[in-house]
Amino acid sequence: MRLFRFFLAALTLFSSALAVDIQKSVIVSYPEGTPDSVLDQAKDAIRQAGGQITHEYTLIRGFAAKCGEKVLETVTEWGTKYNALIEEDQVASAL
Template sequence: MRLLLLALLPLALAKSVLVTFPEGTPDDVIRESKESLEKAGGTITHTFNLIKGYSAEAPDVAIQQVSPQSGPYKAAVEDDSPVSIA
């Protein structure tokens, strides 16, 4: 029972995020970002085609892994939330 709870804990602490990169970001940078997020316990839920980026479910520790700390290709990470027209 404890093992099951420990296995499910990261999922319970996960949040939905959108990760986008500046125009011109090489595909390798985005691929490495996705791999880092998955290795840290996140799950990619969608890869965007019109913009450079993806959506994911991930705990905070995984989200911190998605972007290089310096350089021209820094990712923008935002909480994913419903959008409506008022």
């Protein structure tokens, strides 16, 4: 019985270690008039979660990032007041 409990505990620890946050490439943009502090807060949260800012845009108020899904949920919640648009980065082509 003890061996079964030990095995069950080890299996639980192993499965939780495998629950890795999936990395995504995204573009985060905000409308004109959004304070710089909002963008800085979002970028800092992504960096602290182990993500990286891959590009900062000058024509639009936003940036591109590679980060986990969990931090994207947080950034999305913060951005609802400012109508943030978070979309997955994709290859675009003209036909």
